[in-house]
Amino acid sequence: MAETQLDVKGAQGAPATATLVDNTTGKSVTMPIIEGSEGPKVIDIRKLYGETKMFTFDPGFTSTASCESGLTFIDGDVGMLLHGGYSIDELADKSDFMEVCYLLLYGELPTRTQKADFVHAITYHSMLQEQLRSFYSGFRRDAHPMAIMVGVVGALSAFYHDSTDIRDEHQRMVASRRLIAKMPTIAAWAYKYSIGQPFIYPNNKMGYAENFLHMMFATPCEDYVVHPVLSRAMDKIFILHADHEQNASTSTVRLAGSSHANPFACIAAGIACLWGPAHGGANEAVLKMLEEIGDVSHVDQYVKRAKDKDDPFRLMGFGHRVYKNYDPRATVMRQTCHEVLDHLGIKDEPLLKLAMALEKIALEDEYFIEKKLYPNVDFYSGIILRAMGFPNTMFTVIFALARTVGWISQWKEMIEDPIQKIGRPRQLYVGEPRRGYVPLDDRG
Numbered sequence: 001m002a003e004t005q006l007d008v009k010g011a012q013g014a015p016a017t018a019t020l021v022d023n024t025t026g027k028s029v030t031m032p033i034i035e036g037s038e039g040p041k042v043i044d045i046r047k048l049y050g051e052t053k054m055f056t057f058d059p060g061f062t063s064t065a066s067c068e069s070g071l072t073f074i075d076g077d078v079g080m081l082l083h084g085g086y087s088i089d090e091l092a093d094k095s096d097f098m099e100v101c102y103l104l105l106y107g108e109l110p111t112r113t114q115k116a117d118f119v120h121a122i123t124y125h126s127m128l129q130e131q132l133r134s135f136y137s138g139f140r141r142d143a144h145p146m147a148i149m150v151g152v153v154g155a156l157s158a159f160y161h162d163s164t165d166i167r168d169e170h171q172r173m174v175a176s177r178r179l180i181a182k183m184p185t186i187a188a189w190a191y192k193y194s195i196g197q198p199f200i201y202p203n204n205k206m207g208y209a210e211n212f213l214h215m216m217f218a219t220p221c222e223d224y225v226v227h228p229v230l231s232r233a234m235d236k237i238f239i240l241h242a243d244h245e246q247n248a249s250t251s252t253v254r255l256a257g258s259s260h261a262n263p264f265a266c267i268a269a270g271i272a273c274l275w276g277p278a279h280g281g282a283n284e285a286v287l288k289m290l291e292e293i294g295d296v297s298h299v300d301q302y303v304k305r306a307k308d309k310d311d312p313f314r315l316m317g318f319g320h321r322v323y324k325n326y327d328p329r330a331t332v333m334r335q336t337c338h339e340v341l342d343h344l345g346i347k348d349e350p351l352l353k354l355a356m357a358l359e360k361i362a363l364e365d366e367y368f369i370e371k372k373l374y375p376n377v378d379f380y381s382g383i384i385l386r387a388m389g390f391p392n393t394m395f396t397v398i399f400a401l402a403r404t405v406g407w408i409s410q411w412k413e414m415i416e417d418p419i420q421k422i423g424r425p426r427q428l429y430v431g432e433p434r435r436g437y438v439p440l441d442d443r444g
């Protein structure tokens, strides 16, 4: 087995470098070490293949930085999440989703005037092209709303041709604002279609979260007033899901965008990836798991299954690639959960009691302690959303609605990055070496 040795050097003041030595040939390559403003340094391996004809090997990209980004930073060891340098708990407590959208798109919190202009722009882009209404009628009523989201968002490029030229900065901003503005309408209409109720149009007098809840639960037959406790909780849930570094769906959006596909197609790709139960689909899976567990007395057997290597069962809502400490979003989500349930007068919500019992048992179990498995953002969100009246199938739709600003901000950063190029990973080939064609009659 060829051995290599990696020496990391950086005499005082000199730029740090990493040298890879192939012990079988004695050949070596020295690569620069780059330091960001926070977090781990990186070894710049861009010349590695050119000089060694070797690739790095990192399935799942557990040790790979795919890009430079200034939008979001996560410190998984201390459970910290920053957007533009502001911590998620401060933003959830003191800011609102429109401000967080502006922060992710422009890098700074808006002034009062900038915020008013941005909110106006989002408000006045919330309607859909009327022809899109008939797009919904092509789906079965029992279609999963995430399937509808992938279809309708991907189809936006067939309606908004004036914001698909990715080389045009103005069109990029128009597309970004259209996507943020229209996702609540698309999402609410997917729900209304599934229950056979008429679509409710956005109301320009309402705030973003209030408007979404109104489009979800109002009917043309009577006035529907959204309670401020619920619109505030919805706004917080949007903030908690806004962006999260280079997670699977964001990396999907970046990879799709690197081919210069239009922004609507890229976001549709992100929605498709988020749907997986290992990612954004976990919130729906958490509720299914809690309903399957049913009672605190059954928790031990499920924790046992989660620890069993031969059992594919995982404790949904637990664990994270980056957080090896509590997910700060889960902390805020749990507090919001209690606020919403108190407001709704749901004192002894059995699923919440079960979730808290499961959390306590899991966090005291040596397996979860050793593996550093904590509740993540998806663990409590389903309980709040269900209490607010959303069906389980809408949970990931809400995640996608909120994450759209993160996806589109990361997409915009990638398009505007002077060093960006089409994403094209290589592989370690383990298939058949070259061999000659065998005619059909000679194949036995």
Ligand code: SDX
Residues within 6 Å of the ligand: 060, 243, 244, 246, 247, 248, 277, 278, 279, 280, 282, 306, 307, 313, 314, 315, 316, 317, 318, 319, 320, 321, 322, 371, 373, 376, 377, 378
């Ligand atoms: C999101 O990346 C992001 O930022 C995502 C996200 C975002 O905002 O975009 O934060 C949103 O996707 C949150 C995660 C939601 N998913 C779930 O809750 C599903 C359950 N969690 C697991 O599937 C898992 O924890 C992942 C997928 C979240 C993370 O997987 P990793 O980092 O690839 O870790 P792993 O699968 O390699 O697990 C490490 C060990 C393994 O044991 P060993 O092979 O080392 O013996 O921990 C075990 C796993 O078996 N493990 C679990 C577990 N999660 C990991 N065991 C039981 N139950 C679990 N939930």
